[in-house]
Amino acid sequence: MKKEPTTLRDIAINLGVSISTVSRALSGAPEVNDQTKEAVLKAAKKLNYEPNHVAQSLRSNKTKTIGIIVPNLISHFFSATISGIQNMAAEKGYNVMICQSNESFATEVSNVQMMMSHRVDGLLISLSKETETYDHLHPILNRGIPLVFFDRVCEELNTSRVMVDDHDGAFKATEHLIETGCRRIAHISGPEQLSISKNRRQGYLDALQKHNIPVREELILHSSFKEEDVAVHTHTLLDLPNPPDAIFAVNDLVAVQAMLVIKERGMKIPEDIAMVGFTNTPVSAFIEPSLTTVAQPAYQIGHISAKHILEQINHPQDFIPQSIVLKTELIVRNSSRRKA
Amino acid sequence: MKKEPTTLRDIAINLGVSISTVSRALSGAPEVNDQTKEAVLKAAKKLNYEPNHVAQSLRSNKTKTIGIIVPNLISHFFSATISGIQNMAAEKGYNVMICQSNESFATEVSNVQMMMSHRVDGLLISLSKETETYDHLHPILNRGIPLVFFDRVCEELNTSRVMVDDHDGAFKATEHLIETGCRRIAHISGPEQLSISKNRRQGYLDALQKHNIPVREELILHSSFKEEDVAVHTHTLLDLPNPPDAIFAVNDLVAVQAMLVIKERGMKIPEDIAMVGFTNTPVSAFIEPSLTTVAQPAYQIGHISAKHILEQINHPQDFIPQSIVLKTELIVRNSSRRKA
DNA sequence: TTGAAAGCGCTACCAT
DNA sequence: ATGGTAGCGCTTTCAA
Numbered sequence: 113m114k115k116e117p118t119t120l121r122d123i124a125i126n127l128g129v130s131i132s133t134v135s136r137a138l139s140g141a142p143e144v145n146d147q148t149k150e151a152v153l154k155a156a157k158k159l160n161y162e163p164n165h166v167a168q169s170l171r172s173n174k175t176k177t178i179g180i181i182v183p184n185l186i187s188h189f190f191s192a193t194i195s196g197i198q199n200m201a202a203e204k205g206y207n208v209m210i211c212q213s214n215e216s217f218a219t220e221v222s223n224v225q226m227m228m229s230h231r232v233d234g235l236l237i238s239l240s241k242e243t244e245t246y247d248h249l250h251p252i253l254n255r256g257i258p259l260v261f262f263d264r265v266c267e268e269l270n271t272s273r274v275m276v277d278d279h280d281g282a283f284k285a286t287e288h289l290i291e292t293g294c295r296r297i298a299h300i301s302g303p304e305q306l307s308i309s310k311n312r313r314q315g316y317l318d319a320l321q322k323h324n325i326p327v328r329e330e331l332i333l334h335s336s337f338k339e340e341d342v343a344v345h346t347h348t349l350l351d352l353p354n355p356p357d358a359i360f361a362v363n364d365l366v367a368v369q370a371m372l373v374i375k376e377r378g379m380k381i382p383e384d385i386a387m388v389g390f391t392n393t394p395v396s397a398f399i400e401p402s403l404t405t406v407a408q409p410a411y412q413i414g415h416i417s418a419k420h421i422l423e424q425i426n427h428p429q430d431f432i433p434q435s436i437v438l439k440t441e442l443i444v445r446n447s448s449r450r451k452a
Numbered sequence: 453m454k455k456e457p458t459t460l461r462d463i464a465i466n467l468g469v470s471i472s473t474v475s476r477a478l479s480g481a482p483e484v485n486d487q488t489k490e491a492v493l494k495a496a497k498k499l500n501y502e503p504n505h506v507a508q509s510l511r512s513n514k515t516k517t518i519g520i521i522v523p524n525l526i527s528h529f530f531s532a533t534i535s536g537i538q539n540m541a542a543e544k545g546y547n548v549m550i551c552q553s554n555e556s557f558a559t560e561v562s563n564v565q566m567m568m569s570h571r572v573d574g575l576l577i578s579l580s581k582e583t584e585t586y587d588h589l590h591p592i593l594n595r596g597i598p599l600v601f602f603d604r605v606c607e608e609l610n611t612s613r614v615m616v617d618d619h620d621g622a623f624k625a626t627e628h629l630i631e632t633g634c635r636r637i638a639h640i641s642g643p644e645q646l647s648i649s650k651n652r653r654q655g656y657l658d659a660l661q662k663h664n665i666p667v668r669e670e671l672i673l674h675s676s677f678k679e680e681d682v683a684v685h686t687h688t689l690l691d692l693p694n695p696p697d698a699i700f701a702v703n704d705l706v707a708v709q710a711m712l713v714i715k716e717r718g719m720k721i722p723e724d725i726a727m728v729g730f731t732n733t734p735v736s737a738f739i740e741p742s743l744t745t746v747a748q749p750a751y752q753i754g755h756i757s758a759k760h761i762l763e764q765i766n767h768p769q770d771f772i773p774q775s776i777v778l779k780t781e782l783i784v785r786n787s788s789r790r791k792a
Numbered sequence: 793t794t795g796a797a798a799g800c801g802c803t804a805c806c807a808t
Numbered sequence: 809a810t811g812g813t814a815g816c817g818c819t820t821t822c823a824a
Contacts, residue, residue, distance in 0.1 A: 115594055117571075119801055130811045135803060145809055160591055165569045166509045167801035170816050175506060177549075185538060186751075191531035198525060198552055207566065209517075210550050212538055226547065229505045231457075251500055254455055368738065398708065400740035411526075459817055470795045475819060485793060507817035510800050 118159040126155050177207045179232035181223045183215045183240050188393040189410045196414025204422050217242035224248050234258035234421040241303040258424035262417040265307045274417040274436045278308050281406035281440035282315025285360050285388045290323050292450055294358035294386055298331040298349050302362040312362055331356055342369035364389035364396045387447040401446035458499040466495050517547045519572035521563045523555045523580050528733040529750045536754025544762050557582035564588050574598040574761040581643035598764035602757040605647045614757040614776045618648050621746035621780035622655025625700050625728045630663045632790055634698035634726055638671040638689050642702040652702055671696055682709035704729035704736045727787040741786035
């Protein structure tokens with residue numbers, strides 16, 4: 113039943129030539145005789161030869177595999193990013209090995225170890241919400257394995273990064289709310305360690321400052337991405353003696369959860385309270401009212417991240433760490449449309 | 453800069469023992485002296501030893517890697533499934549290598565080849581919409597590599613399969629429409645080759661038959677999953693002299709696209725036309741009106757698929773091909789709520 | 793309890 | 809143009 117895969121040796125014996133010759137013929141080496149080459153190719157086909165990638169990897173010290181570690185696979189942003197990575201990798205003859213940290217630092221650490229053990233040629237990572245230290249990544253860097261952060265990046269390590277201009281996106285979002293007449297704009301931020309949380313929060317603050325709107329600490333909350341958490345924080349905001357007239361949420365997921373609470377409490381969006389999210393997930397277009405958001409080119413982020421890591425893998429000598437910052441776009445929808 | 457990874461040899465030299473001893477110590481072999489073992493573990497830690505998984509794979513003829521091929525990574529159903537697979541695999545010490553066929557048969561074929569070359573220990577696959585023949589999978593089976601289909605399965609090959617009861621789900625969906633008073637129920641089906649298209653279509657037909665509603669061929673259309681295609685087909689239905697009073701779509705994606713066209717034409721859902729989808733993607737809960745749909749336990753499908761393939765990998769002798777059929781659940785929302 | 797050596801499948805160097 | 813051989817890092821058999 114179980115048939116052992118054909119090896120070069122099988123082909124060599126079958127043809128009465130040496131293993132070296134077979135190897136050369138299959139890899140298209142120029143010095144091999146045309147008839148021999150042809151015979152080898154035919155035999156390889158006949159015997160269903162499939163090169164043993166494991167053996168090639170051991171020999172060449174290259175696995176042609178890119179590791180990806182993401183907080184989760186299920187959110188649209190990450191799956192779109194991974195899609196971009198995988199397509200670019202496939203185009204260049206690379207494979208992808210994927211792990212999810214499930215937002216756990218401990219899992220992220222073991223994922224990194226696994227990727228090292230697997231001898232991936234490069235590692236793409238978007239950090240878990242718990243990640244505050246980067247010691248687990250030092251072995252990667254010490255071994256000279258190309259490392260690229262995307263979206264949830266690390267500012268401290270000297271690597272390439274691919275992200276959007278979170279500050280600018282948040283700034284535009286907040287300014288948009290100000291322009292529509294909102295003055296008590298709350299911000300539900302994400303886990304404090306995350307680069308995206310910090311940068312979006314800063315964009316929010318800077319927009320307020322530009323328009324001389326005082327910052328109210330009680331209007332700025334940090335939430336996890338869990339539904340219950342968002343609900344609690346939303347209630348907190350709405351229960352304030354002087355509740356906000358708008359909420360800018362760190363992402364669409366949070367915005368949508370907040371909207372559920374707001375609607376549940378019988379308040380009108382955008383009349384009573386305007387909403388803006390971040391990312392432009394499909395849900396934002398379909399929810400009622402449709403959600404104003406800041407679009408992040410997720411697929412592009414993946415595509416570009418993969419392109420950069422492949423460059424670094426294949427031309428390590430010309431490598432210079434780069435921070436690639438993609439533009440966001442404010443998409444105005446009904447959740448913030450009201451007379452200014 | 454670039455440091456070569458530590459090998460067993462490095463540790464052996466460092467300690468003045470043999471490579472065999474180091475190997476045994478690290479793998480927890482019982483026969484090794486306690487002091488020696490301790491010294492080895494210490495040295496391994498000091499030198500940042502990370503086992504070379506590639507070498508282990510070559511040696512053991514096992515990669516501890518499961519291959520996954522899906523039509524795309526971006527749709528919620530597949531990313532949820534993959535999440536389930538990855539979590540189960542990780543729990544059992546396996547890695548996942550992921551490819552998307554992008555719904556192309558040719559790409560699927562090359563993906564399968566890549567997986568073989570990579571010597572994955574098992575392959576999980578959900579077929580592309582173009583796949584009508586299965587020759588590309590024979591080498592997998594011939595080599596005794598465990599193969600499990602999920603969702604878009606192949607009925608012809610003697611392998612395990614994990615899916616939902618598409619027929620029953622479609623039947624319940626259609627019957628629900630009938631019970632709310634719809635009599636001209638259209639069905640926008642998917643690509644004809646797909647198992648899910650066939651089974652859902654049959655469920656629809658059987659529900660009509662049970663309730664003595666004549667089948668109208670003009671109300672059954674096959675569509676790709678592309679937006680434009682769905683739009684064209686929806687217009688075709690609405691332009692009929694006697695248009696449908698309900699549409700059951702092969703999945704939520706198609707349902708949502710159809711809803712956009714219907715709303716664009718100024719028709720009311722569900723008053724003028726009721727809608728039911730399939731899968732229960734997040735969008736279905738948020739779209740206006742909220743979409744009645746048949747829930748598929750995507751994460752579970754992945755989890756169970758992974759569990760089964762791991763069983764087959766680790767206990768090949770007890771393997772018996774199974775078809776695991778999970779239950780669906782009809783989720784009634786506003787797109788089909790009207791007086792019966 | 794430890795060591796030497798073979799070999800997994802492949803590539804590449806050194807012969808011829 | 810072709811063949812022999814070493815060796816990538818590891819595990820495991822056989823000897824000591």
